[in-house]
Amino acid sequence: MxxxxxxxxxxxxxxxxxxxxxxxxxxxxxxxxxxxxxxxxxxxxxxxxxxxxxxxxxxxxxxxxxxxxxxxxxxxxxxxxxxxxxxxxxIQIKYKEPFILPKTIPLNSIKAIICYAYEQIKLATTVYSQKIALRNALILELLFVTGMRISELCSLNLDQIDRNDYIIRINGKGSKERLIQICNSKVQQLLDLYIDKTQNDNNRFFFVNRRNNPLSEQSVRYMISNYAKKARITQHITPHMFRHSFATLLLEEGVDIRYIQQMLGHSSITTTQIYTHTSISKQKIILATKHPRNKMEIQ
Structure with missing residues (x-):
């Protein structure tokens, strides 16, 4: 059965x-x-x-x-x-998951990792090393600008990418499809360059290893960890932390949580609401500048 x-x-x-x-x-x-x-x-x-x-x-x-x-x-x-x-x-099932805040990456650390990735493109001396450098830089950019899961990234095919409008069709959990647009011109240029340099290899997989097999999630984790160390970042960085950072930073910029839910591919807004607990820095600014108690003068 x-x-x-x-x-x-x-x-x-x-x-x-x-x-x-x-x-x-x-x-x-x-x-x-x-x-x-x-x-x-x-x-x-x-x-x-x-x-x-x-x-x-x-x-x-x-x-x-x-x-x-x-x-x-x-x-x-x-x-x-x-x-x-x-x-x-x-059967009544009751279990309570411990509340664990999502771990995020400081914006300056994200910038440092991405800057290091672009430096590797400039330092590449062979066709192969340039392809690898382009691939790694694009992986980092896509994780950050789209908030996609590592499993979604590693399973990407070329036909999921619309180069005219820079829209990626992501196949998410439960075979649920969502569209997300790349709006940063630098990332658009990198995407075009990567496709032009690599997709004549006749491989339907978008990100591949040296054997032209789909890039594994473990390989992406290793690359990110290695790049973070080379960029002198002491925090342990994982691919999923880019997703957490994507959601948290958008929330801090005032983006409606319903839009973030759609971009992350969450079926329930309850899942997305965990990010409302992570914006401690934003909370501090709001309470320091907006709370009525700060306008009270008490002798």
Whole structure:
């Protein structure tokens, strides 16, 4: 049944390979737990026992995902009339994720990393080293100016990019598509130059390694970490921090959170609202200049 469900997710729901892989792992984990404990897999008691087991061994975020995978599986079984009663209808699940503020990158550090990337383009002495330098600079620019996820960036194809209007069609989580425009002329020029220099290699993938295979997420993480060190930045920088910085800085500039939600590809505005807690510097300015108490003179 698990294999049938995985096929359903691939063919009917058109989920991406990363999501399907997570589903398969989560469902096999439940199957192994049931077999190990000799329990009825459709039973409410078995599921509640399994959830308790998850809480004992995983962080709340992982528990939430694993339960969601199992819940979606039972929903599928119910829709297909494989089971008559869905046990999740009678299970109340309560878990509270610890509130962790998104880590952002100071604007001067972002500038330093990007400046270092452009320096590498100027220092390139071979065709190959120039391609790599252009690729790395464009990766950094796109992460910052679009706020896209690293998985979305690494899976980019040339046909997702409109060079006339500089619009990128991003395939996000749950196969949800969104459009985001590149409005900075320097980034537009870099994009054009990169495409002109590299896309005659007849590769449908936009960012590739030396073997013309899609650039891995790990390679991007390594490059960013390396560039940050070379730019003399002591803070540990990750690709996702560019996304956090994108959202936080736009929020601090007064951009409506609903627009930020759309640009990030969040299905719920609740997810985006976490960035309202991160603008401490903006909060300080507002409270120091706008709060009525500052106008009171008390002897």
């Amino acid at each position: 698990i294999d049938d469900y995985i096929c359903f997710c691939h063919n009917r729901k058109n989920l991406n390979s990363k999501t399907i892989k997570s589903y398969r792992i989560d469902l096999r984990q439940y199957k192994n737990y049931i077999e190990k404990n000799d329990m009825e897999w459709r039973g409410k008691q078995a599921i509640e026992s399994y959830i308790e087991e998850l809480h004992d061994h995983y962080k709340p975020k992982s528990v939430k995902r694993k339960i969601a995978s199992l819940k979606a599986f039972f929903h599928y079984l119910e829709l297909e009339d494989i089971i008559e009663n869905n046990p999740f209808h009678k």
